[in-house]
Amino acid sequence: MLIRRLKEDAIELMDIEPIEAQLLRQVPGVCDSGGDNRSEARLFSSPADPSEGTFLSDWAEYVRPELRHLFLSARQTVKEDLEKLSNSPGRLGRLVLPRDHSDAWLNALNQARLILATKFNFSDRELSMHESPKWFSRRDLVLQQINFYAEIQERIIDAIEDE
Amino acid sequence: MAETVVETKVETSLGTPWNVVVHDDPVNLMSYVTMVFQRVFGFSKPKAQQHMLEVHYKGRSIVWTGARERAEFYVQQLHGYLLLATLERAE
Numbered sequence: 481m482l483i484r485r486l487k488e489d490a491i492e493l494m495d496i497e498p499i500e501a502q503l504l505r506q507v508p509g510v511c512d513s514g515g516d517n518r519s520e521a522r523l524f525s526s527p528a529d530p531s532e533g534t535f536l537s538d539w540a541e542y543v544r545p546e547l548r549h550l551f552l553s554a555r556q557t558v559k560e561d562l563e564k565l566s567n568s569p570g571r572l573g574r575l576v577l578p579r580d581h582s583d584a585w586l587n588a589l590n591q592a593r594l595i596l597a598t599k600f601n602f603s604d605r606e607l608s609m610h611e612s613p614k615w616f617s618r619r620d621l622v623l624q625q626i627n628f629y630a631e632i633q634e635r636i637i638d639a640i641e642d643e
Numbered sequence: 644m645a646e647t648v649v650e651t652k653v654e655t656s657l658g659t660p661w662n663v664v665v666h667d668d669p670v671n672l673m674s675y676v677t678m679v680f681q682r683v684f685g686f687s688k689p690k691a692q693q694h695m696l697e698v699h700y701k702g703r704s705i706v707w708t709g710a711r712e713r714a715e716f717y718v719q720q721l722h723g724y725l726l727l728a729t730l731e732r733a734e
Binding site: 523524525526527528529532535543546547550586587590591593594597602603604607608626630633634637638641 | 669671672674675678715718719722723725727728729730731
């Protein structure tokens, strides 16, 4: 897959392999923590130590719903963009994202990576490893998925920084 | 250590300054954290990278110091980008 910025204020994902298309289509679903407490705790981390009681309760009441809305909105944008991913059998896929959707993509990919890393309890060391394992357990495949999403994030950042 | 912006005028009028602290997280990419610092605080790229590296190698970086209300706003912005950020009373 190649990711590049198009002149008309858009980002193009081209030559998308079927397995890459499948992983991309999983992003909105992966972002759903399913109520998993540890994932929720990571997505909505504490903004201060427990001595800041009033601030923390105000945060929970007013800020957390805004953050949840922001994260859901990013997922929805990605989901709608993915419906435009070309899907002809035997041909590589292509997807054009409006430039102003790049933040939603970066956010949703981050949500997906954070939730996968939390659910599968990856260590710092595992997350910084880049060599492929000799055989693949489900956990190894999830690590590959996290790294794939990281690559997409890197390339979107490169594309928007080229401006 | 990365340089930290201190808004002294605000400190004088509202008392104790507050730090915005960003903590290390193995999932957030270095390039992403750098981009977020540039956007939220208007840092130059070298300065944003300096703070990002401080987070990466030292586990945390004080990225801004000043009035409480503004610090709360910045922490909220950083949480919107899914960074681990907290508000702390400045020493």
